Amino acid sequence: EEVNRQGLRDKINLKKMIFGSERSSDAMRRRIKELLNLEDMFDIPGMTELYGPGTGLDCAYHQGIHYWADYYILEILNPETLKPVAEGEIGEMVVTTLKKEAAPLIRYRTRDLTRLIPGQCPCGSILPRHDRLLGRSDDMIIFRAVNIYPGQIDHILSGIKKIGSEYQIILERKEDGRDYMTVKVERQQGIGQDQNAALSQIIADEIKKQIMVSAGTVEIVDYGSLPRSERKSKRVFDRRA
Numbered sequence: 001e002e003v004n005r006q007g008l009r010d011k012i013n014l015k016k017m018i019f020g021s022e023r024s025s026d027a028m029r030r031r032i033k034e035l036l037n038l039e040d041m042f043d044i045p046g047m048t049e050l051y052g053p054g055t056g057l058d059c060a061y062h063q064g065i066h067y068w069a070d071y072y073i074l075e076i077l078n079p080e081t082l083k084p085v086a087e088g089e090i091g092e093m094v095v096t097t098l099k100k101e102a103a104p105l106i107r108y109r110t111r112d113l114t115r116l117i118p119g120q121c122p123c124g125s126i127l128p129r130h131d132r133l134l135g136r137s138d139d140m141i142i143f144r145a146v147n148i149y150p151g152q153i154d155h156i157l158s159g160i161k162k163i164g165s166e167y168q169i170i171l172e173r174k175e176d177g178r179d180y181m182t183v184k185v186e187r188q189q190g191i192g193q194d195q196n197a198a199l200s201q202i203i204a205d206e207i208k209k210q211i212m213v214s215a216g217t218v219e220i221v222d223y224g225s226l227p228r229s230e231r232k233s234k235r236v237f238d239r240r241a
């Protein structure tokens with residue numbers, strides 16, 4: 001957005017980007033790719049405690065992140081019970097380093113959520129894969145007895161057209177004692193307000209279908225009206241007392 005605002009787009013001739021930002025949504029990545037006219041964009045997660053940036057990298061097939069299994073052991077555990085989750089289920093990444101000296105990590109809880117991707121990647125690499133980081137275990141929401149990770153909402157929204165990359169999830173407990181969720185989503189730039197009702201319905205339906213909870217209210221707001229931050233935008237506001 002800043003590149004466009006400053007009119008720098010024609011001066012930047014970038015083809016491939018390795019993009020490391022744990023909180024970036026699929027829609028944000030797609031938008032950066034479009035804005036900069038990139039051929040391809042790769043996802044690189046990283047953690048200071050774990051050999052610094054670059055704990056893995058996705059390949060041209062973009063079907064998960066190949067992680068350096070020869071440098072660390074990755075376990076995916078249920079953040080509440082600390083027991084391993086079934087293969088392919090979401091849980092917290094817990095790492096044990098194999099080569100790190102001076103400050104090795106032994107079953108270190110990263111608080112990052114993801115899932116292992118079973119099977120071999122079509123690129124042929126034998127390095128195993130995990131999914132994109134799907135949020136933080138501290139951010140897990142328990143809403144009407146369902147565990148929800150903000151990354152799941154992000155994933156759903158990224159599959160819907162005409163909406164932007166910014167969203168907020170607001171949780172409230174009303175007088176009837178029940179919990180209610182409001183999801184605020186920005187329209188994409190150039191999409192008119194007349195689309196609000198239709199977009200809101202599509203989002204509510206998808207959330208219900210994929211997470212099995214009723215979102216309550218889906219509010220469509222103007223493009224640019226939700227706050228953006230340099231690093232991590234706060235997206236979940238839990239106002240339940």
Ligand SMILES: [Zn+2]
Pocket residue numbers: 058059060061066121122123124125
């Ligand atoms: Zn691959």
